[in-house]
Amino acid sequence: MTRLVVIGNGMVGSRFVEEIVARDVDGRFDITVLGAEPYRPYNRVLLSEVVAGKVDMLGLELPQADERASVHLGTEVVAIDRAQRVVQTESSSTPYDLLVLATGAAARIPEVPGLDGDLPAGVHPLRTLDDAREIVAATANASRAVVVGGGVLGVEVTCGLVGRGLEVTLVHGGAGVMDRQLAPGAGLVAEASLARLGVRCWTRARTLGISTRNGRVASVAVQGCPPAGTASDTAAAADLEADLVVLAIGTAPACSVAAAAGLATGRGIRVGADLGTADPAIYAIGDCAEPPEGASGLIAQGWAQARQLATQLTGSESDPARQVRTRPSVAVRLGSVIAAREMRGAASAVPAVSGTDVVKLKAHGLDVVAMGVCGGSPPAPDHRVLRLDDAASGRHVEVVVAQGQLVGATCVGSPDLAADLVATYTRRTPVPGDPSMLFLRPVVPSPAVAAGPEQMPARATVCTCNSVSKGDIADSFHAGARSVAEVARATRATTGCGSCTARVCGLLDWLGANEKENADVTVG
């Protein structure tokens, strides 16, 4: 038996164990999982939805393969003894043959006065279930919130708190909200949408410090560009009153234990394309890892790594779920497409595609989707960039096309189109010769023109069940059919599903009126 120890029981660690268990049909692995949090694995991606009150905290739990793995919750690893191949916790040590680090990332805390040491009451990051629980509890008595950080999570939390009735100010260090994903034009449209929700946005803003009253947060001192429409458009400073502050300035890979064990770390734990570290017994996956193509911070990449490593370690060619052939699912490919693209790009010395995976904002009241090349980085020479700017209706769409494929897109306020673009992007469906066609929603047919009987061509089908045309019905009329029943007898129209009955009635009325008119003319 191979002793496999997994440090981390989050979304990626637990998924990795599931993937291993599914492949290890012979029971070759003796699996131990050490999770720092006291909870079974849960869906961290949905924490902002908990803050928004859209999903219940108790329902976030993910599957855990605990019938095959020995899972220890609330167990923090303090050291890795690589020489002895032992993982040490406060109270015990666990030997390993193979070690997988899936320690994730921790929320970054601004280094400003008031936030050194323990966070004051009312100030929370949003990374764990406990964070979400505390923020939700705080909203009960809070009326004014400041969200520090206007990336994806910050904007999601902002919209969530607005939905709970709080007055929210968003303080963002960049030039525009979600500027990693949104170029300035798109950012302005997004900010305008936030403003319509009542959010006040500070940009290019530094958080100077946090003041407390009786141990609770009282205000946040900021300096930067104040919200549009305020007295000063240039740099300004303010002390924003707040009884709730959420910190969303990003995460830092949790790699201190790995670093202390002498493993190479940069932004995260450095691994090769095989997800292995320099120590052949140790691998790293998920947010704690820094693979050659870079970490996207998105779950799709971590799940793809979990699957890749499980396949690699079990040497399984077959996909246990399908038992037919190995084939990553679309879900996984959503993550791996980018990785593959970037690695291939690097190998062939073609400029790698910048940007990350598909980013979809989960916010109620603001719809943002971005993928591939986005965020206003200068386009490569062969990139065609097309923009649809419809700020007045809160819509901004940008597509980037290279070599007949969609390599990037940004969609603000256009969810249906965004859904089409994501499908095109992830499957690398060839784009139309004129990429401007991408701005139309081709899959929604225009409503049928309600043509009156006189405009309808004679060959137009009236009864689809029986292939009866307007001409056929007119013929039956001229042969003497005057009621729907008589037309049905002559042509079978209306005898299938019956939904054309009204149209046949209308035709009979029209034919009757025509006949009368003609008769009148003849008589007259």
Add this chain to the structure above:
Amino acid sequence: MSALTAHRAASHCPYCALQCGMTISAEPGQAIAVEPRAFPTNRGGMCQKGWTSPAVLTAPDRLTTPLLRGPSGELEPVSWDIALDHVADTLRRLQVDHGRDAVAVFGGGGLTNEKAYALGKFARAVLRTSRIDYNGRFCMSSAAAAANASLGLDRGLPFPLADLGRADAVLLLGSNLAETMPPAVQHLAEVRDRGGLVVVDPRRSATAALTGELTPGVDGGGRGSQGVHLQPVPGTDLAVLLGLLHVVLMEGLADAGYLAARTTGLQDLRRSVVAWWPERVAAISGVPANALRRTAQLLAAAAPSHGGRGVYVLTGRGVEQSVQGTATVTAAINLALVLGLVGRTGSGYGAITGQGNGQGGREHGQKSDQLPGYRSITDSTARAHVAAVWGIEPDDLPGPGVPAVQLLRELGTPHGARALLVHGSNLLVSAPDATAVAERLRSLDLLVVCDVVPSETARIADVVLPVTQWAEEEGTMTSLEGRVIRRRQALAPPDGVRSELWILAQLAERLGSPVHFDTEPADVFAELARASAGGRADYSGLSHARLDADENAAGPGFFWPVPATDHPGTPRMFLDGFPTADGRARLIAVEHLGPDDQVRSDAPIHLVTGRVLQHYQSGAQTRRVDELNAAVAEPYVELHPVLGFRLGVPDGALVRITSARGWVEAGARWTDRIRPDTVFMPFHFAGVGSVNRVTNDATDPISGMPEFKVCAVELSAVGEEAVA
């Protein structure tokens, strides 16, 4: 109405599982005519196929004599004795030389219950081969496997179709019933008026269009005036269902009381769908996240636990003909269960059966692992019961065989059969990767086809046996509702034509089998009823006489199970519990993996297949009807103008579709009713336009269902290479 006169019969349409009630008139000296009659499924309606069905009876190339491939290599007319002796002798020799499994049998979902039963009995008790399966494998197998696992039993619709009219919402997954069974649309009228029709289909099919004119605006999400149309990327229906389940469970919309009282497995299901949040599903399926949320909310509001009138969740081949077809139906059932719908009057889950007797065909022994009465062939009690009815020893019965695709793939190989008997199926057009199937069929020592017309498959057979068809025979069918109905004879078959019941009895005798075969349909039914007694599909309380008497008295009809002669039948199932060990339904967690054949740079377009209103299945019948050919004469490729522009394929141009398995050519038809990343072809045609030459024969690991509904293809205008 019932038997009427000698020349008028109250019967049913020969085609689909709706089994529209019709009256057949065959007065001497007059053309045979049909008229729809009042019947609960068609309510007096009938589509063009039904109206023109008499033309099949008088098809100019109707087979009226047995044919045997002679020394010239051509099929030549021979007497019944010569044909049957040749078949029997060859079968005997092959089984002596190569074992019992050297002979395989392929049945059909269009056969009457009596024929399906006799065919299964012939295979198991006379040939004693394990190798029997049928074209229903291409039809209902995924839905059947899922329903059996989750609910303990599979009856297509476990409720009368008319019940749909009382619901507030109907979710149709991969069904285009407006074209496949048009009169059924009547049952959706009320739910459309309430704005509650939800259709999931990559195409804006005739059925999807029933959701009404779309709501304009940037965030329409498929909302129409009469419902919602969700248009996922082909092969991602399962992801859509997981997204709907996620919203229902995470937003607290589930029926907690029902789940606690009537199901098991909630915790595992809940954990499995936590990972399928709407934004993630949107990225995979192309269905906007808010459209998923709104749809889940619409369905929940219509569910009884929220005071709604009820919801029906219905699946069709569009979601079932997939390598994850069983998982997809399982997810659909999960959705119905978490909303508290199944086993409740006014709500439920059902599969819309396709073939005329797709339901009965799978209950009476054509399926590789089943004995009559929907019994498992591995269950020793079932084996003993059926063996006793057949007068043989249980040990004489073979074990389970292999599902259709594998059976076909192994024909003529060292692992497979060397002879094949085909009944009511046109494999050359209807099986996936049809070119490979043709090759397998040609490699056989003996191919025997029983059919009414020289179908494409019959034309390559060694022996062709002409058989009776619908208006020429008595029998029963089991409709999509599980209602057992009578097929009645209105006219005598042409001279020289025999019923399959007679053919099987003759072959049994010539093979020296002691097993007895009745040839009168009423007698065969009586035996079927005995064989099914105690099984899941229990017909033991039924007889032709009882069915006739009920119809003469304008009775309500009979839905199986009917376990006793005084039992009224079971219109609605599961009301008192599920036929599982603990009486509860199973919530079974499933994962989305996507189609087997995924789009890639050399095959970047999805191909989906389906039916058109005017044709039925392989077209062997409908392509012989002038009026239907006048409406739709040939295959075509539906594609979006955006794709047409990109590829330089104008409307009407000849286009070639190439997949990993082969190519097919047909005229392009531009339409805005399809996604630009997807093309559609109908599957009723033979020759270079026969789409199953390119479809994928990869199968669902549980049901054996091939993945007809999606594969990856490249498109090009024909003649393009010549120009370049």
